Amino acid sequence: MTKEKKKKEKIDRSQFLSLAWLGAGLALIGETLGALGWFIQPINDGGFGGIIKAGTLEEFPPGSITLVKEGRFFLSRLDDGSFLALWQRCTHLGCSVPWEEDEDQFHCPCHGSLFDKLGEVAGGPAPRPMDYFRVFIQEGEVFVDTEESFERKAFDPSQTTQA
Ligand code: FES
Structure with a gap:
């Protein structure tokens, strides 16, 4: 494996990790907002409170x-x-x-x-x-x-x- 190829692979791994962290962070934010939305939505669907x-x-x-x-x-x-x-x-x-x-x-x-x-x-x-x-x-x-x-x-x- 050439030095240049190793360097490119390293960058790819680094980019992959960044993207993985970004994806995990976005998923966590999405889940948090979803859960928050569920808690604060007005109860008017025919259940208690409606x-x-x-x-x-x-x-x-x-x-x-x-x-x-x-x-x-x-x-x-x-x-x-x-x-x-x-x-x-x-x-x-x-x-x-x-x-x-x-x-x-x-x-x-x-x-x-x-x-x-x-x-x-x-x-x-x-x-x-x-x-x-x-x-x-x-x-x-x-x-x-x-x-x-x-x-x-x-x-x-x-x-x-x-x-
Ligand atoms: S008697 Fe009902 S809560 Fe105390």
Whole structure:
């Protein structure tokens, strides 16, 4: 191998390494921007933070409590047929509150807060009723707007939506 050829090969290796580093750097920047974009994009694709189609009116008999997982809320259909959407988040320290069918109430597993079907505090350290979301009905379908939650001091029928 001639000296000149060795020199050219060395330059090629050096260029190759530079290009490899450049490529790796660009890939890292691209992945970082992609991940950042995913985190900061507005949530309006029908998941939590947007409008959730919960189901048809017939799917929620009066007196039922239904967890709508993708919206992180319970849809409580009251005995008069109206709807109340309760955020699953405990108003004490934010744990997810399950509905306990055999207790007929929400029972937070973290510190024992209890809430009734209307989301009102029935016991434990929770400082206020469960927050609620606005419900609206269109052409027999029940929708819940999870973009904005509402705090309250007590249940009031104005928090419900008539079918
Ligand atoms: S977070 Fe629910 S009782 Fe504390």
